[in-house]
Amino acid sequence: GESVGLHLPTLSVQEGDNSIINCAYSNSASDYFIWYKQESGKGPQFIIDIRSNMDKRQGQRVTVLLNKTVKHLSLQIAATQPGDSAVYFCAENREGSYIPTFGRGTSLIVHP
Amino acid sequence: KAGVTQTPRYLIKTRGQQVTLSCSPISGHRSVSWYQQTPGQGLQFLFEYFSETQRNKGNFPGRFSGRQFSNSRSEMNVSTLELGDSALYLCASSLTSMRGETQYFGPGTRLLVL
Numbered sequence: 421g422e423s424v425g426l427h428l429p430t431l432s433v434q435e436g437d438n439s440i441i442n443c444a445y446s447n448s449a450s451d452y453f454i455w456y457k458q459e460s461g462k463g464p465q466f467i468i469d470i471r472s473n474m475d476k477r478q479g480q481r482v483t484v485l486l487n488k489t490v491k492h493l494s495l496q497i498a499a500t501q502p503g504d505s506a507v508y509f510c511a512e513n514r515e516g517s518y519i520p521t522f523g524r525g526t527s528l529i530v531h532p
Numbered sequence: 533k534a535g536v537t538q539t540p541r542y543l544i545k546t547r548g549q550q551v552t553l554s555c556s557p558i559s560g561h562r563s564v565s566w567y568q569q570t571p572g573q574g575l576q577f578l579f580e581y582f583s584e585t586q587r588n589k590g591n592f593p594g595r596f597s598g599r600q601f602s603n604s605r606s607e608m609n610v611s612t613l614e615l616g617d618s619a620l621y622l623c624a625s626s627l628t629s630m631r632g633e634t635q636y637f638g639p640g641t642r643l644l645v646l
Binding site for chain 1: 536574575576577580587588590622624632634635636637638639640
């Protein structure tokens with residue numbers, strides 16, 4: 421998709437490995453965070469979210485970790501599959517604000 | 533349930549022209565948001581409509597406008613197109629406009645301004 425632009429950070433992994441995608445956010449007043457997956461030619465797809473009163477949340481094969489001290493968010497994907505190849509974005513919402521701020525994205529490439 | 537649909541999928545315009553993009557949300561969804569995605573700036577929020585009212589607005593010039601109809605379908609308009617308006621325009625819908633509610637994105641309209 422359009423998000424796969426020039427100079428996107430890229431993470432290459434082998435099928436079956438665990439993947440960790442990182443995101444640094446800028447606003448200490450952000451209290452809600454979302455991870456999206458965007459495959460080529462498609463719009464972003466919601467993966468998982470987390471609120472600032474939590475530091476970890478698990479979904480199916482995915483875990484999001486939030487470290488508010490260093491303003492860092494990570495997405496862990498267990499047993500990565502070729503279908504996980506996509507660009508992954510984090511988004512943050514400032515407290516009280518509806519408007520999300522998106523990170524630049526990381527391109528995940530899974531080799532069979 | 534059908535997903536979010538956007539038309540057209542691809543569009544080529546020249547500088548100075550105007551363009552109208554359309555978004556049909558998921559049935560029952562009343563909130564529609566628009567985003568611009570470019571390699572240089574990434575994903576940026578344009579505006580959000582709920583029940584035919586613009587509730588939130590991003591930091592874009594007045595050349596970018598939108599509206600929502602009573603059936604929740606939404607259009608966005610860009611007047612006096614500039615080369616820098618070339619982008620993927622994404623629409624997302626959700627049930628209401630509450631924070632924390634999952635947004636469902638359409639496939640986007642790819643606009644090229646020559």
